[in-house]
Amino acid sequence: MMLDSRLVVDRGAFRLDIALSVAPGEVVALLGPNGAGKTTALRALAGLQPMDEGHIRLGTDDLTALPPERRPIGVVFQDYLLFPHLSALDNVAFGPRRHGVRRQEARATALDWLTRVGLADQAAKRPRQLSGGQAQRVALARALAVHPRLLLLDEPLAALDARTRLDTRAELQRHLTAHPGATVLVTHDPLDALVLADRLVIVEDGRVVQEGDAATVTARPRTDYVARLVGLNLYRGRAHGHRVTLNNLTLSVDDQQDGEVFVAFRPSAVALYAEKPTGSPRNIWAATIAGIQRHGDNLRIELAGPIAAAADVTPAAAAQLDLAPGRTVWAAVKATETHAYPA
Structure with missing residues (x-):
């Protein structure tokens, strides 16, 4: 692995302790709640x-004790x-200049990177004259201009509006695909992680709870x-076998x-009834409606x-069943709609 690390930070009430490895050319997303x-x-x-505690190694180089300016790393911060x-040109040229490149050569490198991110015509503008999406691309060009072996992105799309975010995400994906080094992307947005990353690492309370491809x-x-x-x-x-015992309910499952x-099923697999249903075998239990909220074109019904459980129903079905908080309904899920797998 190009990046091999164990990161331990102890703040008393909070302790981070994770191992993180990233291969050359791979994009790994750290995903988790605030x-x-x-x-x-x-x-x-x-x-x-x-x-x-811990260590940070890039290939055969140990970066653990190196100061930030001596690490072969490019960073795109959330606020750029x-x-x-x-x-914009001199922002991008700043990195190469800090690495000892002469001013003219650094500016040529910067112009090349601004051209790559589609901003050559904005080279003379200062940050306040750029849109959010343009500023993000300048920040990315600045990070890549030093040819980093490790690229770090901290919520790089969080400051953008929805439309700009869509366009910039596609642009960012193109540049990350071309980056030969390792990339670590921090985000709380699952769509950013699914689109941009090759592998997801889920972090909760300072530890890795799950990792793998999307x-x-x-x-x-x-x-x-x-x-x-x-x-x-x-x-x-x-x-x-095909039965799973939970705390207060036994479910028939397909696996x-x-x-x-673990047993998982989608909210759309949960059917609601005013009376206890009969007919084909299924998992059935009495539930109380704890809440109702909009969820796309449907309503998301929270059941206690x-x-x-959460159930998705159409507005027409909700009206027909006269669904309201506090009302008792019957919930049903077919065994074929469940998925069981080892914990």
Whole structure:
């Protein structure tokens, strides 16, 4: 692995302790809720956050004790941190100049990178004259102009509006694909992670709780945070064949398992009834409506009962069933709609 690291930062009430490896040309996304430790990990890699234990190695080079300016790293900060008194060209040329490149050569390199990100015609403008998307691309060009072996991106799209974010995400993906070094992307936006990253590392409370490619993580979530992220109901129980016992309910499942397992199913798989349904075999339980909210074109119904669950129904179905908070309904999920896998 090009990047091999263990990052330990102890703040008393909060402790970050994660191992992180990234191959050349690979983009790894650190994904997790606010306060999980993602930015702390990124700052530790950059040398901006002292570590209490651990190591950071890039190939055969040990960066652990090196100051930030001596690390072969490029960083794009969430707020970009462009120098307000410098033009876009000179912002990008700053890195090469700090590495000893002569002014004329550094400016030529900067113009080349501004051309690559489609901003050659904005080279003379200062940051305040640029749009959010343009400023993000200048920051990316500045980070890449030093040919970093490790590129660090801290919420690089968070400051953009929805339309600019869409266009800039596509542009960023193109440049990350071409980057030969390792890349670590910090984000709390699952779409950014799914589009930009080759591998996801989920961080909660300062530790890695799950990692893998997007298909694996989204199909088999292992925490409530990941389940909510991908829109699944998730439970942990004990399986005996095609039956899984939870705390207060036993579910029939499609997969045959034994031992500790996770069970997941989509809110769209949950059917609601005013009366207890009969007919084809399914999992049925009485539930109380705890909340109703808009969810795209449907309504997301939050259910309390032997298990907490989310169900998606159309507005027409909600009106027909006269759904309202506090009302008791029957919830049903077919075994074929469930997915069980080892915990």
